[in-house]
Amino acid sequence: MRERTPIEVEALLKKNPILILDVREAEEVAQGKIPGAIHIPLGLLEYRLNELHKDKEYTVVCRSGGRSGRAVQLLESRGYNAVNMNGGMMAWEGPAE
Known part of the structure; x- marks a missing residue:
């Protein structure tokens, strides 16, 4: 599984728009998310794959990295x-939306 640090993600966001997929629950996202992130809770991801594009790359994030790892798999x-x-939103120090 490929991984990126929050610092790498923030640097990529400054250069080009990248696609962030946030797989946390709605109440977690309500507390803040990476600007522009697409929100699909992990439990619904399998049923909402049609909303994603196979020709795009998604950086997947959750609270600490466990759920996003399962989502990547x-x-x-x-x-x-x-x-x-890596480290999910607990490690993210970028600007909140």
Whole structure:
């Protein structure tokens, strides 16, 4: 599984728009998210894959990195290009939306 640090994600966001997929629950996202992130809770991801594009790369984030790791495994098994953000939102220090 490929991974990126929050610092790498923030640097990429400053250069080019990248796709962030937030797999936390709604109440967690309500407390703050990475600007522009797509929100699909992990429990619904399998049922909402049609909202994602196989020709795009997604950086997946959750609270600490565990759920996003499972999401990356699911996405990769279905032919999607996904990267896990190490440490999740607990490690994110970028600007909140």
